[in-house]
Amino acid sequence: MMVPLKQTEPPWWEGAVFYQIYIRSFQDSNGDGIGDLRGIISRLDYLQSLGVEGLWINPFYPSPQGDFGYDIIDYFDIDPQFGTMAEFEQLVQSAEKRQLKIIIDLVLNHTSDRHPFFIESRSGIHSPKRDWYIWRAPAENGGPPNNWAGFEKSSWTFDHRSGQYYYHFFYPQQPELNWRNPAVKETMFEVLDFWLDKGVKGFRLDTINLLFEDEALRDNPVTDEVPEYFKQVLSIKQLPIYTVNLPENHHVIKALRQHLSRKGEEEPLLIGEVFVPTVQDLVPYYGEQGDEIQLPFNFFLSNVDKLSAASFRQVLAQDSEYLSHYPTTTVLSNHDLPRATTRYASEENSEAVAKLLATMLFTLRGAPFIYYGSEIGMRDCPPENIDEVQDPIGKLEWPDYKGRDGARTPMQWDDTKNAGFTKGSPWLKLNPDYVQRNVKAQQEYPNSILNYYKKLIALRQSWSSLRRGKLTLLGEDSSVLAYLRERQDNPILVLLNMSEEKSLFRGESFAPLTQKTWKVLASTHSIATENFPSLRVNLKPFEGLVLKND
Ligand SMILES: [Ca+2]
Numbered sequence: 001m002m003v004p005l006k007q008t009e010p011p012w013w014e015g016a017v018f019y020q021i022y023i024r025s026f027q028d029s030n031g032d033g034i035g036d037l038r039g040i041i042s043r044l045d046y047l048q049s050l051g052v053e054g055l056w057i058n059p060f061y062p063s064p065q066g067d068f069g070y071d072i073i074d075y076f077d078i079d080p081q082f083g084t085m086a087e088f089e090q091l092v093q094s095a096e097k098r099q100l101k102i103i104i105d106l107v108l109n110h111t112s113d114r115h116p117f118f119i120e121s122r123s124g125i126h127s128p129k130r131d132w133y134i135w136r137a138p139a140e141n142g143g144p145p146n147n148w149a150g151f152e153k154s155s156w157t158f159d160h161r162s163g164q165y166y167y168h169f170f171y172p173q174q175p176e177l178n179w180r181n182p183a184v185k186e187t188m189f190e191v192l193d194f195w196l197d198k199g200v201k202g203f204r205l206d207t208i209n210l211l212f213e214d215e216a217l218r219d220n221p222v223t224d225e226v227p228e229y230f231k232q233v234l235s236i237k238q239l240p241i242y243t244v245n246l247p248e249n250h251h252v253i254k255a256l257r258q259h260l261s262r263k264g265e266e267e268p269l270l271i272g273e274v275f276v277p278t279v280q281d282l283v284p285y286y287g288e289q290g291d292e293i294q295l296p297f298n299f300f301l302s303n304v305d306k307l308s309a310a311s312f313r314q315v316l317a318q319d320s321e322y323l324s325h326y327p328t329t330t331v332l333s334n335h336d337l338p339r340a341t342t343r344y345a346s347e348e349n350s351e352a353v354a355k356l357l358a359t360m361l362f363t364l365r366g367a368p369f370i371y372y373g374s375e376i377g378m379r380d381c382p383p384e385n386i387d388e389v390q391d392p393i394g395k396l397e398w399p400d401y402k403g404r405d406g407a408r409t410p411m412q413w414d415d416t417k418n419a420g421f422t423k424g425s426p427w428l429k430l431n432p433d434y435v436q437r438n439v440k441a442q443q444e445y446p447n448s449i450l451n452y453y454k455k456l457i458a459l460r461q462s463w464s465s466l467r468r469g470k471l472t473l474l475g476e477d478s479s480v481l482a483y484l485r486e487r488q489d490n491p492i493l494v495l496l497n498m499s500e501e502k503s504l505f506r507g508e509s510f511a512p513l514t515q516k517t518w519k520v521l522a523s524t525h526s527i528a529t530e531n532f533p534s535l536r537v538n539l540k541p542f543e544g545l546v547l548k549n550d
Pocket residue numbers: 028029030031032033034035036081
């Protein structure tokens with residue numbers, strides 16, 4: 001029975017600051033060159049000192065690591081290279097003591113081809129688990145059952161023993177579960193129960209909008225007009241209308257949300273990775289009654305291809321139009337993208353741009369997601385030749401695309417050998433800039449990116465207008481992105497000069513700003529204490545300012 005929600009405190013995650021830990025690269029504790037759970041535990045004090053609230057950890061389940069953990073062979077255990085279940089429990093407890101909430105990554109769409117379910121399913125047409133995956137007879141010409149494509153030109157792989165094909169949007173090592181089978185649903189829901197019992201506070205659901213495919217297996221229409229967003233995941237030109245965002249996904253997500261609502265307990269947080277063509281298409285994933293995913297990832301800001309006030313403003317205007325009544329996320333970097341510093345800055349202006357982007361990250365509506373290392377302005381260090389490549393997509397597409405290794409290099413803790421990440425040989429080479437760019441150096445330098453992050457995170461937590469206020473975009477300046485955050489009587493004004501030239505912001509032309517004087521709360525360039533009675537602000541190149549009503 002649905003009980004109407006009482007008007008109470010908003011949930012902890014609304015507008016909260018999250019930190020993404022790519023576990024392989026964060027901190028190694030035993031010298032094997034691979035980050036692990038004990039490594040994370042040893043850095044919890046550091047994470048607490050940043051002021052973040054949620055920790056999202058990339059997959060740590062037993063896995064052949066064909067896609068670095070997104071190919072799971074056991075949903076109820078920890079891969080020995082990352083640690084033990086006892087260490088995971090210790091991590092949750094130690095995090096809890098520091099008010100840090102653990103969010104784990106979960107892959108429901110597919111398993112590894114070495115998962116016992118798939119091994120059983122593959123054993124023959126009459127296997128009791130045959131229908132747990134998507135098996136079909138060949139087309140009349142012996143080829144794949146239809147034209148569906150994803151990471152590979154055909155999403156079907158032929159199995160010689162049974163003479164049938166199985167379906168996988170990603171790699172052949174990632175066969176897709178058949179979500180039309182109720183047994184699959186029941187079994188996978190138990191996985192979430194298991195981890196909730198371990199004390200996790202939520203899940204980041206991998207590719208959750210790919211659960212269902214068209215039952216009749218109709219061909220996807222072939223077209224040259226593939227939306228930008230799908231170009232990243234489709235190897236051939238087609239509109240994935242029969243493989244992505246099917247209405248059936250919503251039935252399962254609703255059922256999952258309902259399944260997880262436990263009486264008297266705070267509802268676990270569901271964060272969803274959803275590939276959708278427009279901001280508007282995110283809306284259905286919240287559920288008509290707010291009964292699906294609380295936080296569908298909003299990647300549109302990270303799709304902006306250059307540092308441009310106009311381009312970011314365009315995305316934020318779309319957010320305002322469609323998402324102003326929904327909690328959302330702010331993502332500039334993650335394990336699938338080149339880091340924002342690499343996308344938007346040169347080596348020379350990297351520090352200034354990192355601070356400017358941080359000013360935006362922590363002052364927008366969406367819950368900010370910090371990708372590990374962003375807080376010190378880490379930059380990509382891509383492989384130089386194919387022998388160095390670890391990422392499967394980099395191996396497949398070299399040299400056109402070098403894969404995602406560049407954004408996954410080990411965390412730069414200090415200037416000792418291997419940056420304090422490992423005493424052994426790191427699984428992926430370090431960015432040699434760690435000698436200058438590292439946590440220890442930035443802790444000691446008051447105007448570092450790291451200290452600026454801490455300052456902005458603290459501001460977000462003390463000003464409810466930053467965390468929960470509405471956002472109003474101001475003007476159409478080509479250099480300065482300006483917006484107001486308001487809640488009750490505490491407006492905050494944010495000015496971001498995205499140009500490498502000085503720019504003048506003329507506040508007098510905006511009615512909400514006049515009749516007020518403004519005082520600097522945070523500034524990228526110096527610890528300013530200036531007042532701006534006239535609201536004509538001269539901004540230095542790449543300067544960002546956060547101002548309060550004085
Ligand atoms: Ca290790």
